[in-house]
Amino acid sequence: xxxxxxxxxxxxxxxxxxxxxxxxxxxxxxxxxxxxxxxxxxxxxxxxxxxxxxxxxxxxxxxxxxxxxxxxxxxxxxxxxxxxxxxxxxxxxxxxxxxxxxxxxxxxxxxxxxxxxxxxxxxxxxxxxxxxxxxxxxxxxxxxxxxxxxxxxxxxxxxxxxxxxxxxxxxxxxxxxxxxxxxxxxxxxx
Amino acid sequence: xxxxxxxxxxxxxxxxxxxxxxxxxxxxxxxxxxxxxxxxxxxxxxxxxxxxxxxxxxxxxxxxxxxxxxxxxxxxxxxxxxxxxxxx
Numbered sequence: 531x532x533x534x535x536x537x538x539x540x541x542x543x544x545x546x547x548x549x550x551x552x553x554x555x556x557x558x559x560x561x562x563x564x565x566x567x568x569x570x571x572x573x574x575x576x577x578x579x580x581x582x583x584x585x586x587x588x589x590x591x592x593x594x595x596x597x598x599x600x601x602x603x604x605x606x607x608x609x610x611x612x613x614x615x616x617x618x619x620x621x622x623x624x625x626x627x628x629x630x631x632x633x634x635x636x637x638x639x640x641x642x643x644x645x646x647x648x649x650x651x652x653x654x655x656x657x658x659x660x661x662x663x664x665x666x667x668x669x670x671x672x673x674x675x676x677x678x679x680x681x682x683x684x685x686x687x688x689x690x691x692x693x694x695x696x697x698x699x700x701x702x703x704x705x706x707x708x709x710x711x712x713x714x715x716x717x718x719x720x
Numbered sequence: 721x722x723x724x725x726x727x728x729x730x731x732x733x734x735x736x737x738x739x740x741x742x743x744x745x746x747x748x749x750x751x752x753x754x755x756x757x758x759x760x761x762x763x764x765x766x767x768x769x770x771x772x773x774x775x776x777x778x779x780x781x782x783x784x785x786x787x788x789x790x791x792x793x794x795x796x797x798x799x800x801x802x803x804x805x806x807x808x
Contacts, residue, residue, distance in 0.1 A: 570787035574779065665762060672765035679772045692740045695768055699747050702775040709782040716789040 535700065543704050545584035549612050550708070553580050556608055575599070576608060581705050582681075583612045590690065591698045594682025737761075744768055 553576030564572070582595035599605045676691055677683035680698050683691045741761050748767045 564791075566784075566787050566791065569791060570783045573786050573790075574783040577779065577783065665760065668762035669765060672762050672769060675769045676765060676772070679769055679776075689737065689740070692737075692744065692765075695772065696740065696743055696747065699744075699768070699772060699775065702772070702779070706775060706778050706782065709779065709786065713782055713785050713789065716786065720789060720792065 539700060539704055542584055542701060543708060545586075546581050546704055547708055549580035549584055550577055553577070553608055553612055556611060575605065576612075577705055577709065579605070579608055579612050581701055583609075585701065589694060589697050590686060591681045591683075591694045592701075594685075598681070741765075747771075 557572040582592035585592035673688045
């Protein structure tokens with residue numbers, strides 16, 4: 531299993547590097563002067579979009595990054611070049627289903643909130659059940675935090691957000707590796 | 721959960737959740753060295769959140785450094801072409 535993970539990481543690395551270099555050319559090769567903050571944001575944005583598009587729409591978090599980037603018109607050139615026109619259809623579809631999910635979640639939440647109040651008022655049983663109650667609440671709390679950290683997490687259920695977090699962490703590591711190598715290479719050259 | 725939810729969607733078993741949590745644990749640098757049955761699910765999730773946050777911060781720092789470094793390199797200079805060939 532470890533070998534599959536390593537192999538996938540290597541493939542992802544290659545795709546990411548390819549797309550990121552493309553992205554950097556698009557954002558940073560213009561002759562106009564950019565201040566440091568602008569350049570940094572462009573670098574970070576191109577890295578995130580490159581990472582997301584290297585996943586080729588296989589994960590939710592990557593689709594979430596791309597659809598978020600597409601909302602800003604300034605990013606459209608970058609997104610189109612890196613992800614190709616195929617994802618446009620995917621994202622429109624995602625937006626509709628996301629919107630549906632949000633509305634139905636809102637309805638669910640309203641009824642859920644009431645039920646939660648009822649649940650809280652119920653006393654937990656003594657002994658080991660109390661510990662399980664607390665453990666479950668802690669897990670719930672932590673999962674809520676994780677939902678905010680993983681892109682697109684707010685739309686996912688708890689099981690999916692943990693699954694997506696697994697893949698997201700592996701991909702983030704690839705991103706950090708490549709960026710570190712570039713920083714080292716550039717530092718040496720300077 | 722309302723009955724609407726459980727209809728058609730397969731129930732997530734506890735084993736699946738435990739398997740996910742143990743896989744997460746393998747990834748986390750803090751918990752990798754401990755024996756797998758020692759860390760609770762909430763601890764693993766907490767470490768996951770911390771790890772994702774630290775990875776985000778690293779990306780941010782690296783982007784910052786790159787921005788400073790690249791701004792000093794003229795696009796047409798030999799260094800730029802070396803970097804390009806290194807990346808490719």
